[in-house]
Amino acid sequence: MKRIAVIGTGYVGLVSGACFAYLGHKVIGLDVDEEKIEKLKRGEVPIYEPGLDRILEKAIENGNIEFTTDYGYAVKNSDFIFIAVGTPSRKDGSADLSYVESAYRSIAEHISDGDFKIVVNKSTVPVGTGRWAKEFIAGLLREKGIKEPEKCFEVVSNPEFLREGKAVEDFMKPDRVVVGADDRDVAGKVASLYEKLQPPILITDLPTAEMIKYASNAFLATKISFINEVANICEKFGADVTVVARGMGLDHRISPHFLRAGCGFGGSCFPKDVKALIHTGKVAGEEPKLLEAVIDVNERQKLKPVEKLLNHIPDLKGKTVAVWGLAFKPETDDMREAPSIPIVRKLLELGAVVKAYDPVALENAKKVFSEDIKRFGDRLEFVEDKYEALEGADALILVTEWKEFKDVDFDKLKGKVVIDGRNLWEPSVMKQICTYESIGRP
Ligand SMILES: NC(=O)c1ccc[n+]([C@@H]2O[C@H](COP(=O)([O-])OP(=O)(O)OC[C@H]3O[C@@H](n4cnc5c(N)ncnc54)[C@H](O)[C@@H]3O)[C@@H](O)[C@H]2O)c1
Numbered sequence: 428m429k430r431i432a433v434i435g436t437g438y439v440g441l442v443s444g445a446c447f448a449y450l451g452h453k454v455i456g457l458d459v460d461e462e463k464i465e466k467l468k469r470g471e472v473p474i475y476e477p478g479l480d481r482i483l484e485k486a487i488e489n490g491n492i493e494f495t496t497d498y499g500y501a502v503k504n505s506d507f508i509f510i511a512v513g514t515p516s517r518k519d520g521s522a523d524l525s526y527v528e529s530a531y532r533s534i535a536e537h538i539s540d541g542d543f544k545i546v547v548n549k550s551t552v553p554v555g556t557g558r559w560a561k562e563f564i565a566g567l568l569r570e571k572g573i574k575e576p577e578k579c580f581e582v583v584s585n586p587e588f589l590r591e592g593k594a595v596e597d598f599m600k601p602d603r604v605v606v607g608a609d610d611r612d613v614a615g616k617v618a619s620l621y622e623k624l625q626p627p628i629l630i631t632d633l634p635t636a637e638m639i640k641y642a643s644n645a646f647l648a649t650k651i652s653f654i655n656e657v658a659n660i661c662e663k664f665g666a667d668v669t670v671v672a673r674g675m676g677l678d679h680r681i682s683p684h685f686l687r688a689g690c691g692f693g694g695s696c697f698p699k700d701v702k703a704l705i706h707t708g709k710v711a712g713e714e715p716k717l718l719e720a721v722i723d724v725n726e727r728q729k730l731k732p733v734e735k736l737l738n739h740i741p742d743l744k745g746k747t748v749a750v751w752g753l754a755f756k757p758e759t760d761d762m763r764e765a766p767s768i769p770i771v772r773k774l775l776e777l778g779a780v781v782k783a784y785d786p787v788a789l790e791n792a793k794k795v796f797s798e799d800i801k802r803f804g805d806r807l808e809f810v811e812d813k814y815e816a817l818e819g820a821d822a823l824i825l826v827t828e829w830k831e832f833k834d835v836d837f838d839k840l841k842g843k844v845v846i847d848g849r850n851l852w853e854p855s856v857m858k859q860i861c862t863y864e865s866i867g868r869p
Pocket residue numbers: 434435436437438439440457458459460463511512513514526527529530549550551552587588589590591695696
């Protein structure tokens with residue numbers, strides 16, 4: 428049993444904290460968001476993440492997890508302090524480290540001479556951040572009169588690879604745990620927190636661990652943009668990208684994963700991490716051309732469904748378009764960088780009436796589209812039922828492939844233009860029912 432504080436109780440912090448507590452460690456979850464902490468204290472889970480409520484309930488029952496907004500309490504009562512705050516994109520693509528920096532400051536405020544705290548970066552931070560953090564925290568401790576600040580803490584990189592929607596499963600059965608530190612003993616201590624999971628463990632230096640995270644996300648994003656580009660070429664020649672991807676994926680050097688053509692990637696990680704890696708490379712004098720193309724292809728791909736719809740209904744003024752799926756992917760309520768955002772906005776700009784539905788992301792979607800709701804009034808409607816979205820609709824765009832969309836009452840799609848942005852349905856069947864188009868399939 429180890430004493431762990433997790434700073435930031437968002438998707439990563441809450442899942443990691445709950446899972447560490449489930450594994451038997453004593454966890455303190457801390458957030459600056461008082462409302463979130465109040466909810467957590469009442470046992471409510473503030474995000475939608477399958478399986479998280481059960482794990483959290485168990486951890487609370489065992490008395491292994493508590494929540495606070497008090498940094499003093501969290502730092503004093505922990506030996507490992509995991510940082511899991513956001514690192515969003517700045518306008519120039521760089522990672523905004525202000526939340527991370529603020530967390531370091533608050534931690535440093537409560538480190539005393541004689542302490543030894545292991546500060547673990549779980550947030551995705553650009554290569555070089557860990558070494559910079561060591562200088563930064565040491566400087567803050569020196570200002571407080573601590574003469575040998577290096578003896579009071581160490582900084583470790585332990586990037587997180589979980590996927591929203593499968594976060595608990597991914598945390599409990601990781602493909603690998605990466606721990607980077609200048610001090611191998613300290614890295615070993617962090618690795619030992621995962622002992623019960625028996626994962627493959629890779630111990631590296633600090634910058635290498637930081638780079639593994641960015642390189643992994645950039646590679647996955649590259650696979651998606653790659654297959655989307657292939658899909659667009661397939662369309663011109665009547666080739667079927669799903670079969671092309673299957674044929675490619677049988678080659679073990681390629682693997683079948685992340686080769687699903689669609690209307691682009693979104694989320695809080697791929698877009699921002701690829702942009703941050705581009706920025707880091709450029710600052711270092713490199714020209715990350717491939718990564719820039721990954722973002723460009725993705726931006727264009729997000730609007731493919733609207734382009735396809737315009738081929739069938741060239742003037743969308745006054746036409747009603749149903750949108751199914753708003754979250755950036757199924758099994759999450761996360762709307763960050765969701766392809767649905769540019770799609771819905773483009774439809775509204777073209778004069779359409781949009782009726783949008785998502786099984787769990789409606790509340791978050793209303794926040795994201797708050798300005799659009801003001802601007803477009805009742806031309807943007809959020810509905811609680813997928814079939815209600817179809818009432819009076821001329822067209823349907825499927826943006827997020829939630830399971831509940833797989834087997835629907837297809838009669839309700841009769842006579843409509845259906846754009847399947849995720850290749851969820853079978854073209855030969857759909858063409859009997861409606862005017863159907865998907866991505867990269869004849
Ligand atoms: N979401 C994912 O799927 C995922 C996967 C792997 C890695 N990551 C990385 O993990 C990090 C966190 O991502 P997330 O999606 O969990 O973010 P999130 O926005 O869901 O959560 C961040 C939390 O940190 C809190 N916070 C902000 N500043 C704080 C401070 N100074 N002190 C305490 N709490 C503070 C916020 O209130 C919020 O609750 C990011 O760097 C992200 O890139 C995310």
